[in-house]
Amino acid sequence: xxxxxxxxxxxxxxxxxxxxxxxxxxxxxxxxxxxxxxxxxxxxxxxxxxxxxxxxxxxxxxxxxxxxxxxxxxxxxxxxxxxxxxxxxxxxxxxxxxxxxxxxxxxxxxxxxxxxxxxxxxxxxxxxxxxxxxxxxxxxxxxxxxxxxxxxxxxxxxxxxxxxxxxxxxxxxxxxxxxxxxxxxxxxxxxxxxxxxxxxxxxxxxxxxxxxxxxxxxxxxxxxxxxxxxxxxxxxxxxxxxxxxxxxxxxxxxxxxxxxxxxxxxxxxxxxxxxxxxxxxxxxxxxxxxxxxxxxxxxxxxxxxxxxxxxxxx
Amino acid sequence: xxxxxxxxxxxxxxxxxxxxxxxxxxxxxxxxxxxxxxxxxxxxxxxxxxxxxxxxxxxxxxxxxxxxxxxxxxxxxxxxxxxxxxxxxxxxxxxxxxxxxxxxxxxxxxxxxxxxxxxxxxxxxxxxxxxxxxxxxxxxxxxxxxxxxxxxxxxxxxxxxxxxxxxxxxxxxxxxxxxxxxxxxxxxxxxxxxxxxxxxxxxxxxxxxxxxxxxxxxxxxxxxxxxxxxxxxxxxxxxxxxxxxxxxxxxxxx
Numbered sequence: 001x002x003x004x005x006x007x008x009x010x011x012x013x014x015x016x017x018x019x020x021x022x023x024x025x026x027x028x029x030x031x032x033x034x035x036x037x038x039x040x041x042x043x044x045x046x047x048x049x050x051x052x053x054x055x056x057x058x059x060x061x062x063x064x065x066x067x068x069x070x071x072x073x074x075x076x077x078x079x080x081x082x083x084x085x086x087x088x089x090x091x092x093x094x095x096x097x098x099x100x101x102x103x104x105x106x107x108x109x110x111x112x113x114x115x116x117x118x119x120x121x122x123x124x125x126x127x128x129x130x131x132x133x134x135x136x137x138x139x140x141x142x143x144x145x146x147x148x149x150x151x152x153x154x155x156x157x158x159x160x161x162x163x164x165x166x167x168x169x170x171x172x173x174x175x176x177x178x179x180x181x182x183x184x185x186x187x188x189x190x191x192x193x194x195x196x197x198x199x200x201x202x203x204x205x206x207x208x209x210x211x212x213x214x215x216x217x218x219x220x221x222x223x224x225x226x227x228x229x230x231x232x233x234x235x236x237x238x239x240x241x242x243x244x245x246x247x248x249x250x251x252x253x254x255x256x257x258x259x260x261x262x263x264x265x266x267x268x269x270x271x272x273x274x275x276x277x278x279x280x281x282x283x284x285x286x287x288x289x290x291x292x293x294x295x296x297x298x299x300x301x302x303x304x305x306x307x308x309x310x311x312x313x314x
Numbered sequence: 315x316x317x318x319x320x321x322x323x324x325x326x327x328x329x330x331x332x333x334x335x336x337x338x339x340x341x342x343x344x345x346x347x348x349x350x351x352x353x354x355x356x357x358x359x360x361x362x363x364x365x366x367x368x369x370x371x372x373x374x375x376x377x378x379x380x381x382x383x384x385x386x387x388x389x390x391x392x393x394x395x396x397x398x399x400x401x402x403x404x405x406x407x408x409x410x411x412x413x414x415x416x417x418x419x420x421x422x423x424x425x426x427x428x429x430x431x432x433x434x435x436x437x438x439x440x441x442x443x444x445x446x447x448x449x450x451x452x453x454x455x456x457x458x459x460x461x462x463x464x465x466x467x468x469x470x471x472x473x474x475x476x477x478x479x480x481x482x483x484x485x486x487x488x489x490x491x492x493x494x495x496x497x498x499x500x501x502x503x504x505x506x507x508x509x510x511x512x513x514x515x516x517x518x519x520x521x522x523x524x525x526x527x528x529x530x531x532x533x534x535x536x537x538x539x540x541x542x543x544x545x546x547x548x549x550x551x552x553x554x555x556x557x558x559x560x561x562x563x564x565x566x567x568x
Contacts, residue, residue, distance in 0.1 A: 047483065070490035141480055163438065164479035173479055204479050205439035205448075206417060209324060213380075216347045 019172030025064040041094045042300025045103030048140020051297035052079035072103025096308035098300040123299030125152025129279025133246040138255035140168040145243045158243045166235040168254040170204040189225040189260030198231040233264035249273045256292035317373045319562030322380035324417025329356040330558040339364035349383040375565030389565045396560030402427040404550040409520040414529030416443040421514030431517045439478040441509035443529045449502040452485045464534030467500035507538030523547045526556040
């Protein structure tokens with residue numbers, strides 16, 4: 001048996017879901033939400049993942065991140081209950097909720113829907129700070145490059161939502177195919193003697209058959225992963241160059257957690273992304289988890305806070 | 315003279331034997347990981363099927379996207395060239411040929427057995443058989459059944475995704491929301507055909523229109539093509555062997 005066949009056989013045997021990335025949730029122990037602050041929530045229903053971020057007076061209180069289900073409404077409800085877990089808070093305590101993402105109009109508790117472009121700009125600005133000018137958001141079914149001002153307002157953007165090459169879903173499909181858990185894909189793509197050439201930079205389906213030929217020629221799985229990660233990076237770089245790169249650079253979304261892709265992007269463009277840490281020193285100090293997947297929902301929660309204040313003012 | 319044509323496609327390998335202008339054997343198998351070996355075995359099998367000695371095959375022609383893996387051969391012909399040759403052989407009146415394979419789809423304008431113009435999509439699986447195959451898998455029906463059931467749909471649903479990977483997720487959502495299988499199948503076939511029609515229209519569509527390649531066996535796709543082109547389309551008896559036929563013809567000419 002070739003290494004590939006062995007990997008495939010093991011996969012089938014264990015019936016593991018190699019695409020499955022880690023779901024998460026977090027509550028800020030230092031905030032008492034009952035103290036009377038403005039409670040705002042943002043729910044980002046993406047095609048692959050859903051996040052809910054809850055803020056009290058604009059400070060991060062809790063979040064939940066999980067895989068989207070078959071329906072937008074159901075995903076929104078599950079996202080909300082994940083974030084609310086153990087907090088004693090209910091949806092009725094929210095003063096304002098904004099829905100965003102691909103399923104933004106399906107969020108039942110949202111009073112308003114805001115585009116994911118606007119929310120990601122706002123959220124990334126909040127996470128990385130006002131000096132971020134270019135944001136690469138690598139989502140499940142799309143890839144966006146946003147140029148923003150110091151307030152996180154969108155100046156220009158480019159987006160690929162037509163094709164899985166360069167999107168998280170493509171990476172999931174590919175990891176399943178080569179039999180590598182998606183959370184290990186980044187590390188393993190660097191465990192190669194030599195950086196290989198990229199596979200087909202276009203279609204994920206074709207990249208898979210190209211990968212099959214490479215394995216047939218005797219390539220090891222890690223090299224094939226490296227070749228696919230490089231192709232993904234090159235694909236994204238094309239999009240980035242279309243809107244232009246102004247430092248500083250931030251990266252958000254699920255693939256931001258995959259250094260196999262992000263570091264190859266950095267090499268291609270000759271620039272670095274800012275470290276994945278909070279701009280807010282207090283958050284950094286308290287070791288609040290820096291989850292690149294919550295940027296959209298965080299932006300939505302910030303918009304929700306502003307809308308709640310406006311509502312109160314009336 | 316007996317010649318063999320080997321077509322190593324994105325998914326299957328097809329082998330055809332030709333004796334003095336008549337097809338005497340056809341056989342195919344999935345390429346898998348050892349395409350060269352599979353192709354060689356298929357040639358032997360074809361010879362057995364036709365009750366001829368393997369040594370009596372005088373010349374071998376190869377074509378297809380994986381032809382670099384082919385066993386020793388005499389003639390090497392492009393996919394476009396072999397399709398044009400094979401299509402003209404089975405249907406001399408064909409002016410437009412649509413080849414819908416597993417990993418690419420193309421349209422050819424043919425004249426006297428050669429391609430005068432062509433358009434191809436080999437960058438993206440949308441519009442190729444792989445798209446249909448993954449959808450059939452999601453619906454848990456065979457490819458042939460997939461075509462047939464789509465004909466019974468009364469209410470096609472739209473599929474928004476262009477990408478085969480995204481469309482599969484969309485189909486899974488449709489299945490979860492209890493959309494009837496036939497409506498999903500119809501939607502997939504319509505989406506496939508829509509892409510192919512838009513592409514082939516770029517080179518102009520002239521009658522007769524012949525559809526070849528594995529997808530030509532999907533009757534739902536053919537119906538969708540007819541609607542898209544607003545003209546009838548023809549299908550040869552063994553549409554997936556047209557490339558192999560062209561390669562065998564090329565081998566017998568030289």
